[in-house]
Amino acid sequence: MKEIVKFGYPSLKMKSSDVTIFDNSIKLLVDEMIEIMYAAPGVGLAAPQIGINKNIFVFDSGDGPYVAINPHNLNTKGSITFMEGCLSLPGYYWDIERAEYASLDAYDEKGNLVTYEGDDLLGRVLQHELDHLNGKLLISSLKRKERKAALKEISINGFPGRHV
Secondary structure, three states: OOOOOOOOOHHHHOOOEOOOOOOHHHHHHHHHHHHHHHHOOOOEEEHHHHOOOEOEEEEOOOOOOEEEEEEEEEEEEOOEEEEEEOOOOOOOEEEEEEOOEEEEEEEOOOOOEEEEEEEHHHHHHHHHHHHHHOOOOHHHHOOHHHHHHHHHHHHHHOOOOOOO
8 A cells, every 4th residue: 555655755746637547547546545544544635645646636524535536616715724734744733724615626536527515624625635736735835934933843853653
C-alpha cells in the first residue's frame, strides 16, 4: 500500500492532470486511496498526497466514502474560520478561513457525473482536497507571519510518528 507523502514532497506542489480513461486501474487506485484515508485516519485524501498527480480525491465527511475525479465548477458562499489539519502535515493544525458552503461537479470511478455540495465539514473538505489537486498545501493559506512561524516549528519539531 502506498504511503502518504509529507510536506516538501514534489507532488504536493504540482498541478494534477485530468483522468482521461475510466478503467479498472482507476477503480483500484480509488479503492486504495479510500483504504489509506481510513487508515490514516482522515476525512479526505487527494492523489498527490500519495505521490500521484491525477485529479482524484476521496472523502468521507460522515456518510460513507465518495470519490471526485476531475472536479470542476467550484461554487462557494460565505466565510468561516475553523481549525484545520492535513494528512501531509501530520500533527499540525491552524485556523484557516474558507467559504462556509461549497459545491462542485466531478465524476465517479465509472465516469458518471456527480455533484457534491455542503457546508461545515463537507464544504471544507471539498475545498481542501481541491487545493491539493492544484498544488496548494494548507500551509499556503496562512498569513505570511503565521506561515513563517509554522515553517519554523515544522523545521524544529518535524512530524510525529514514523519518518520515511
